[in-house]
Structure formats: structure tokens, C-alpha cells
Amino acid sequence: MQFFKMHALGNNYVFVDTARTTLPEDDFPSLARRVSDVRRGIGSDGLILVTPSDSADVGMRIWNADGSEAESCGNGLRCVARYAYERGLVDATHFSIETKAGVVAAQVHLDVEGRVQLVTIDMGVARFGTEAVPYRGPDRGEDVHVEAGGAQYTGTLVSMGNPHFVMLVDHVDDVDVEHVGGAIESHPDFPERVNVEFVSVLTPDEIDFRVYERGSGVTFACGTGACASVTALARKGLVGNRVTVHLLGGDLDIEIREDGHVWMTGEAHWVCEGTYYA
């Protein structure tokens, strides 16, 4: 199977263009687990298929490292956009990408040599609370409490197509992201599990961010998580409508426009291309 690997702020995926290679199987959860395995596979946070689409210029589907399928992936979208433009799947700098959560608009920004330097994606409108994120605990509304390991945690439920639990903390570096994030991600109150974000506000236009991703664990970055976090904080009046998010792997620029759409701008990088012996 021909694959390529890309990363966006260290959030790294194995990609397969289904129009250009033959997939060894259609058990994609199993394939995702195997390619993601750093010892026996390629090593990644998951598997992304680039597919033809009836409703957009390009399609994408994503499976996390544990084989669970997600609705969307912000960092993956920027990588798909770079791939699509540089490999001629599209011939304009503005185009559309279909995800399980809907169709998004993408724009690539080029350097003087015509290579993609930055990618902007319209990530759509955030939805909040127990109406938007599958949750079966006792609370209702936007902020809910979760008990894990004898402690109680409060977070905002946000859907960017996929589910997020955003927690405001004093200092992200003081949080045991692996331990606390892991306990909340698979908490019984979240029947579809949840992505867990820890954020602290530095100024109204700058925040620190850490994440425990559903199905992949601690990663260097999460695009949908950055969008969810900025919208949750903006709703509380803690940040403005344009925020630089400092993630473990680098920075993202998140802007909430007047119509509520959340625009994400950041890098996407090639790692390698090769043949996987399935």
C-alpha cells in the first residue's frame, strides 16, 4: 500500500490516497491500529484516507490510533489541503473538503516558490452543551462536572463536529494530562468518549493548550480542540475573537468571524512517502 506521512504541529498521520493506491483491506479500524503502531507499523496518531467526493473537491476520513473513527480532524484537514494542492487533486488555492462532519472550505497560502506555507480552514460553527456532545451525567447546559479518580472536574462541552470537554486551568504545565485526560476521555458519562482540553488564558488574545485526544491519547496538537477551546473561552468573555493558541507542537491562529464560523490557520508538513507491507 502506498502511503505518505504528514504532520501539523507534530500531530502526525499516515495518509492513503484511495484514488492512487489499492487498499489491502476494508477493515479500516484494524488498518489504523496497525499503521499507527510505532513498533510494528509506521507510527502515527492515526490513519487518514484521502478520497474522491461527490459533494466537495476532495474527501477525507480519519481513524484514531486505537481504530475509532472520528468525525473531523483540524490538523489532518490542513495536511489534506496541502497534499491536494501540491499533488494536483485541485488546481485552485480555494477549494472544499468533505469530512464526516460536513464540507469545509480550505485555502492554501503559497510561498514564492509556489509551495504551501500555511493553510486556512473554515471549521464551521461550534455547538455547545449537552445538546451537542453525547453526555449522560446529571448536569444540563454548557458546563458539566465529571468525577474521576476521586476528584471533580468542570469543563465546557463543545462540538466542532467531534466532541470536546474544555477545562480552564491556572497553568497547563501543572496538569497531569495523561492521567486526568485519560480518565475523562473514557469516563462513563461520555458514551462516545471525548477529547479533553486543558487551557489557560495568558492574555485576551493568547492561550496555552494541552490535549488528551479521544482514541489517540496525548498528542502534540489538536486543531478541532484549539477551535473548541477558543470558542468556549470567548463565550465566557475570557478571550477575544482572534487568538493565538500555543500547543505543545507550535502555534495556531484561531479566528471567530461575525457569522460564528471558526477559521483556523496553521502549518502542515510533509514527512515521508513509502510502501507499507500490510
Ligand SMILES: N[C@@H](CCC[C@H](N)C(=O)O)C(=O)O
Ligand atoms: N487531532 C485532530 C482530531 C482527531 C480526532 C479526535 N481524536 C476525535 O476522536 O474526535 C485535530 O487536529 O482536530
